[in-house]
Amino acid sequence: xxxxxxxxxxxxxxxxxxxxxxxxxxxxxxxxxxxxxxxxxxxxxxxxxxxxxxxxxxxxxxxxxxxxxxxx
Numbered sequence: 001x002x003x004x005x006x007x008x009x010x011x012x013x014x015x016x017x018x019x020x021x022x023x024x025x026x027x028x029x030x031x032x033x034x035x036x037x038x039x040x041x042x043x044x045x046x047x048x049x050x051x052x053x054x055x056x057x058x059x060x061x062x063x064x065x066x067x068x069x070x071x072x
Contacts, residue, residue: 001009
């Protein structure tokens with residue numbers, strides 16, 4: 001190989017490496033954002049489930065603890 005072809009190949013490899021490094025940085029940033037979003041979603045889900053448990057407890061309370069209807 002002559003020197004020009006070798007230099008051209010080196011430039012091409014450096015260019016590819018730069019694009020791969022950029023893509024890797026973008027993927028890393030996207031992954032970090034998705035992890036944060038997942039954490040927020042998990043917190044929201046836990047809050048909704050806690051509210052649902054509370055509502056279920058209120059809706060399906062023990063009938064023995066309810067006061068009798070007014071006509072008794």
